[in-house]
Amino acid sequence: MYYVGIDLGGTKIAAGIVDEKGTLIYKDSVPTKRERPYQEIIKDMAQLTLKIIKDKGLEVKDIASIGIGSPGTPDSKTGVLVYSCNLNFDNVPIREEMRKYIDLPVFLENDANCAALAESVAGAAKDVDDSIAITLGTGIGGGIVINRKIYSGFNCAGSEIGHMVIVSDGVECACGRKGCWEAYASATALIRQTKDAANANPESKINELVKGDLNKIDAKTAFDAAKLGDPVGEKVVNQYIKYIAEGLSNTINSFMPEAVVIGGGVCKEGEYLLKPLRERVYADIYCKGSVPKPYIRVAEMGNDAGIVGAAMLGK
Amino acid sequence: MYYVGIDLGGTKIAAGIVDEKGTLIYKDSVPTKRERPYQEIIKDMAQLTLKIIKDKGLEVKDIASIGIGSPGTPDSKTGVLVYSCNLNFDNVPIREEMRKYIDLPVFLENDANCAALAESVAGAAKDVDDSIAITLGTGIGGGIVINRKIYSGFNCAGSEIGHMVIVSDGVECACGRKGCWEAYASATALIRQTKDAANANPESKINELVKGDLNKIDAKTAFDAAKLGDPVGEKVVNQYIKYIAEGLSNTINSFMPEAVVIGGGVCKEGEYLLKPLRERVYADIYCKGSVPKPYIRVAEMGNDAGIVGAAMLGK
Numbered sequence: 001m002y003y004v005g006i007d008l009g010g011t012k013i014a015a016g017i018v019d020e021k022g023t024l025i026y027k028d029s030v031p032t033k034r035e036r037p038y039q040e041i042i043k044d045m046a047q048l049t050l051k052i053i054k055d056k057g058l059e060v061k062d063i064a065s066i067g068i069g070s071p072g073t074p075d076s077k078t079g080v081l082v083y084s085c086n087l088n089f090d091n092v093p094i095r096e097e098m099r100k101y102i103d104l105p106v107f108l109e110n111d112a113n114c115a116a117l118a119e120s121v122a123g124a125a126k127d128v129d130d131s132i133a134i135t136l137g138t139g140i141g142g143g144i145v146i147n148r149k150i151y152s153g154f155n156c157a158g159s160e161i162g163h164m165v166i167v168s169d170g171v172e173c174a175c176g177r178k179g180c181w182e183a184y185a186s187a188t189a190l191i192r193q194t195k196d197a198a199n200a201n202p203e204s205k206i207n208e209l210v211k212g213d214l215n216k217i218d219a220k221t222a223f224d225a226a227k228l229g230d231p232v233g234e235k236v237v238n239q240y241i242k243y244i245a246e247g248l249s250n251t252i253n254s255f256m257p258e259a260v261v262i263g264g265g266v267c268k269e270g271e272y273l274l275k276p277l278r279e280r281v282y283a284d285i286y287c288k289g290s291v292p293k294p295y296i297r298v299a300e301m302g303n304d305a306g307i308v309g310a311a312m313l314g315k
Numbered sequence: 316m317y318y319v320g321i322d323l324g325g326t327k328i329a330a331g332i333v334d335e336k337g338t339l340i341y342k343d344s345v346p347t348k349r350e351r352p353y354q355e356i357i358k359d360m361a362q363l364t365l366k367i368i369k370d371k372g373l374e375v376k377d378i379a380s381i382g383i384g385s386p387g388t389p390d391s392k393t394g395v396l397v398y399s400c401n402l403n404f405d406n407v408p409i410r411e412e413m414r415k416y417i418d419l420p421v422f423l424e425n426d427a428n429c430a431a432l433a434e435s436v437a438g439a440a441k442d443v444d445d446s447i448a449i450t451l452g453t454g455i456g457g458g459i460v461i462n463r464k465i466y467s468g469f470n471c472a473g474s475e476i477g478h479m480v481i482v483s484d485g486v487e488c489a490c491g492r493k494g495c496w497e498a499y500a501s502a503t504a505l506i507r508q509t510k511d512a513a514n515a516n517p518e519s520k521i522n523e524l525v526k527g528d529l530n531k532i533d534a535k536t537a538f539d540a541a542k543l544g545d546p547v548g549e550k551v552v553n554q555y556i557k558y559i560a561e562g563l564s565n566t567i568n569s570f571m572p573e574a575v576v577i578g579g580g581v582c583k584e585g586e587y588l589l590k591p592l593r594e595r596v597y598a599d600i601y602c603k604g605s606v607p608k609p610y611i612r613v614a615e616m617g618n619d620a621g622i623v624g625a626a627m628l629g630k
Contacts, residue, residue: 073603082604083604129469130468130469142569146461146466152571154445154573157602158571159571160601163601166480168561175601250480253478254475254479255468256471256473256474257468257469284491288387288400289388289397289398290398291470291472292469293470
């Protein structure tokens with residue numbers, strides 16, 4: 001049997017066919033055009049699903065289920081998307097609408113949770129039962145997998161790990177709180193920290209790398225400067241790694257997963273990021289005596305994590 | 316059938332007989348005398364168990380299992396206490412030793428986790444499947460119950476929720492980190508905050524209440540002063556509630572339990588503490604739109620939580 005996974009984003013709807021091992025064998029996408037009524041968006045999801053099944057030479061009876069990963073807070077029991085800021089959906093009955101077009105079981109989950117499930121089924125956490133996946137992107141997304149199943153809490157609103165305050169009364173976060181991990185350790189935060197350092201230190205390699213145009217600073221700039229031996233770049237990177245470690249150690253102390261998987265563009269820095277991060281986290285977490293410590297690994301599923309995880313909801 | 320629960324503490328060993336509903340029907344205790352070899356301490360646990368069974372007119376065959384709650388990090392699979400600072404135990408085979416004296420299944424768990432299970436089985440969280448119990452005491456203890464079972468992570472070292480940094484580079488914590496929730500929201504922290512306020516404001520009602528002897532300040536003093544309208548006491552209490560809320564909101568955003576149960580002496584303040592705490596937490600957590608919010612309740616099991624929770628490990 002095969003599984004269809006759909007990654008319903010604010011910009012595009014990506015759908016794929018996934019086998020039982022979590023391998024993506026075919027995918028396609030259409031634009032979301034999110035300003036439309038939800039009925040039209042969901043109709044497009046259904047048609048895209050039927051199209052990829054046909055394109056791959058399969059029939060609906062070859063598909064076990066359809067899984068949908070969406071931003072916001074879905075109710076996975078009822079299949080209703082209760083709340084989504086990105087999609088402007090409010091109590092939208094996604095499952096019911098989908099089933100108007102295709103007679104298959106439809107599962108619904110938060111997209112960050114789907115990404116965590118993908119890592120658990122076929123990625124960097126496939127050898128462990130309990131894992132957490134964190135994505136350091138525009139914000140910080142998090143998903144918890146316990147006993148190889150997503151844990152999203154009684155109201156399916158978990159796990160907003162990025163909205164954990166690590167600096168009481170700190171930098172304002174988009175969620176309304178002050179000092180969230182996301183406001184210090186997301187890629188967006190790193191860019192802000194790099195810009196602040198460049199402004200305060202016009203002689204730094206950071207400024208040189210972007211030829212004085214601070215708007216060109218991205219999440220790589222401080223790392224590039226640090227690798228060139230720039231003390232300002234090094235300071236930004238060290239502080240940023242400390243912020244990642246702070247929230248990661250908090251998360252580990254609370255959940256004690258066997259593996260933490262970190263994703264997002266910044267992970268391309270590889271061991272340059274991971275080695276000092278592990279050192280900090282292993283010094284900080286509450287694993288005393290001979291108690292074993294969790295693995296800290298880089299995500300492996302890349303951009304397809306959302307599709308694969310959504311597909312695996314039905315497995 | 317009945318269950319024996321043992322609360323193995325640094326000062327005393329308390330054991331009780333618990334029925335299937337989680338009701339404690341008999342209990343007794345002996346001193347731990349923790350400086351002794353572990354073999355002697357465990358022999359005393361076994362003898363206390365046999366004594367309470369006999370005292371209650373029961374026989375070993377009426378008992379389904381023995382559960383032991385201990386401080387530190389037990390390996391619940393092997394029944395070995397891997398690490399405990401309080402007991403000075405290091406890889407002690409508790410189950411194996413106990414079974415030298417009594418032929419019954421023996422379960423081992425962290426004591427804070429047992430307290431959380433007790434609230435889930437028979438206390439303030441008995442109506443929900445997923446709950447978290449927090450104890451604001453000398454430190455902050457935490458236990459996670461998912462689907463009515465303890466979740467303690469792959470290495471049984473979870474859930475050290477108290478060792479979650481809420482103030483990066485803040486007050487030093489006993490665990491070695493700086494700025495842990497425990498260092499701001501435990502009863503110990505409240506006493507420190509009250510003393511600091513009294514020192515800075517000699518005219519406050521706090522000083523009056525302890526007749527100028529700041530060593531008499533306890534976790535109740537600031538609340539008492541606040542209730543008398545003392546602005547210094549009010550400030551301490553408001554700030555303390557903010558610290559509790561900060562960690563509690565973090566915990567809720569991560570786990571999304573249906574209920575959070577708060578224990579410890581400070582909960583005797585009842586709604587005076589709970590009402591502003593709920594207001595803060597409900598404003599802070601990431602439950603948007605019509606997404607339901609978790610309950611925040613006071614613990615109900617009191618000092619017997621450890622015994623009852625340990626007993627229920629075998630259920």
